[in-house]
Amino acid sequence: xxxxxxxxxxxxxxxxxxxxxxxxxxxxxxxxxxxxxxxxxxxxxxxxxxxxxxxxxxxxxxxxxxxxxxxxx
Numbered sequence: 001x002x003x004x005x006x007x008x009x010x011x012x013x014x015x016x017x018x019x020x021x022x023x024x025x026x027x028x029x030x031x032x033x034x035x036x037x038x039x040x041x042x043x044x045x046x047x048x049x050x051x052x053x054x055x056x057x058x059x060x061x062x063x064x065x066x067x068x069x070x071x072x073x
Contacts, residue, residue: 023030
């Protein structure tokens with residue numbers, strides 16, 4: 001019975017053009033561009049967070065030293 005079903009079921013043949021299905025050079029360049037932009041945004045965000053943290057620490061040191069105004073950066 002199984003042999004009859006296996007023989008009756010045709011095996012699928014690929015009916016697509018691999019050049020149309022794959023992303024190709026355009027897809028690669030798009031992903032590369034998105035990756036570069038994301039890395040640059042992360043670097044910029046870390047720089048800004050570090051700057052805010054240092055300003056907060058400087059204000060805390062100024063407050064603990066008795067000064068009311070933060071030091072000029």
